[in-house]
Amino acid sequence: xxxxxxxxxxxxxxxxxxxxxxxxxxxxxxxxxxxxxxxxxxxxxxxxxxxxxxxxxxxxxxxxxxxxxxxxxxxxxxxxxxxxxxxxxxxxxxxxxxxxxxxxxxxxxxxxxxxxxxxxxxxxxxxxxxxxxxxxxxxxxxxxxxxxxxxxxxxxxxxxxxxxxxxxxxxxxxxxxxxxxxxxxxxx
Amino acid sequence: xxxxxxxxxxxxxxxxxxxxxxxxxxxxxxxxxxxxxxxxxxxxxxxxxxxxxxxxxxxxxxxxxxxxxxxxxxxxxxxxxxxxxxxxxxxxxxxxxxxxxxxxxxxxxxxxxxxxxxxxxxxxxxxxxxxxxxxxxxxxxxxxxxxxxxxxxxxxxxxxxxxxxxxxxxxxxxxxxxxxxxxxxxxxxxxxxxxxxxxxxxxxxxxxxxxxxxxxxxxxxxxxxxxxxxxxxxxxxxxxxxxxxxxxx
Numbered sequence: 001x002x003x004x005x006x007x008x009x010x011x012x013x014x015x016x017x018x019x020x021x022x023x024x025x026x027x028x029x030x031x032x033x034x035x036x037x038x039x040x041x042x043x044x045x046x047x048x049x050x051x052x053x054x055x056x057x058x059x060x061x062x063x064x065x066x067x068x069x070x071x072x073x074x075x076x077x078x079x080x081x082x083x084x085x086x087x088x089x090x091x092x093x094x095x096x097x098x099x100x101x102x103x104x105x106x107x108x109x110x111x112x113x114x115x116x117x118x119x120x121x122x123x124x125x126x127x128x129x130x131x132x133x134x135x136x137x138x139x140x141x142x143x144x145x146x147x148x149x150x151x152x153x154x155x156x157x158x159x160x161x162x163x164x165x166x167x168x169x170x171x172x173x174x175x176x177x178x179x180x181x182x183x184x185x186x187x188x
Numbered sequence: 189x190x191x192x193x194x195x196x197x198x199x200x201x202x203x204x205x206x207x208x209x210x211x212x213x214x215x216x217x218x219x220x221x222x223x224x225x226x227x228x229x230x231x232x233x234x235x236x237x238x239x240x241x242x243x244x245x246x247x248x249x250x251x252x253x254x255x256x257x258x259x260x261x262x263x264x265x266x267x268x269x270x271x272x273x274x275x276x277x278x279x280x281x282x283x284x285x286x287x288x289x290x291x292x293x294x295x296x297x298x299x300x301x302x303x304x305x306x307x308x309x310x311x312x313x314x315x316x317x318x319x320x321x322x323x324x325x326x327x328x329x330x331x332x333x334x335x336x337x338x339x340x341x342x343x344x345x346x347x348x349x350x351x352x353x354x355x356x357x358x359x360x361x362x363x364x365x366x367x368x369x370x371x372x373x374x375x376x377x378x379x380x381x382x383x384x385x386x387x388x389x390x391x392x393x394x395x396x397x398x399x400x401x402x403x404x405x406x407x408x409x410x411x412x413x414x415x416x417x418x419x420x421x422x423x424x425x426x427x428x429x430x431x432x433x434x435x436x437x
Contacts, residue, residue, distance in 0.1 A: 028194060029300070030368060035199040035218075036302045037211035042219030043297075043306055050226045050281055055273030058233030062253045065238045065246075072240060 279422035286414035308360035319432030
């Protein structure tokens, strides 16, 4: 190590006198100015190369990957949100549809019920009218029958009265007188 | 058995590249580890996949990206992202080279002041040039704090200017000294184990348990320091750049 150091020194004309390396390494290596030029040149080349690699290739590449991932995540989240919105809308549409259908069914039911009610009402009225007419007919017939019967009763009563008078008095009574008497009796 | 904690910092030329003036430009072990760091970063950032669900390597690459980006945004604001490649390069270069340097028999680039000073000066001049380019003379208002009474303003300005120009010194020495001291301490304690064992025999090996435990603890600390110093260097860069971007504060 001392030799290599001496060699390095040897290559440099007018090297510092403090570094004639008899014991390990001579000068403290970090302060040995004979190495500065080599290190600076290497550092410049290495660092410029690193800078170019980093700025031209590495950072755009890694940054692009990270951005792509970020975009993908955001895109996926947006997609999920969109799908959720869509399903929400579909659910809402379904519910409206259901409510409409229910209202429709109700309306149809009501209408049908009203129609049936009206029909049965009409039928009932017709029936009632018919029954009333029949009743009126029957009543009229009864009245006629009764009148007839009454007139028959008068005739029979007049005859009977005439016969009774003849039987009792032996005279044939005046028909008109008998009739008026029967009438009066019937009225009474 | 002799402990030589300085040996690990030696620069050993592997081959000569050429000459600039009377300086010999050699490809050294330091150069080797610089390129290893660059290679590792390139591998990490480029070989990792681009999956939607990241694997381990890709996660590390993305976490590094996000970590540095968050650091910049929180210290220098969204405008600081202009310097994202620079700060990312600095942070990754130092972090990877420091972590590689903790492995035994490797070389720690940041244990040489010239390297950390060069990086700190790069930051310093970036701040200075960008600050003047973007804000013109208003940039120098960073030397004039608000609400300071006029009679002590010259003194405060002097201190501000001094601290501004000392920034590259503290910026570089902090990193350099941390790496250097940590590695020396690690080497000394690790050396004790071997020294005790070789000089005292069986008893020494038993007694070596104590420095060994210390070495392990220090090693864990050094792992933390390796990351932390790279982070400190990066975040200080952000704070300095913030001055250039928003000199009003």
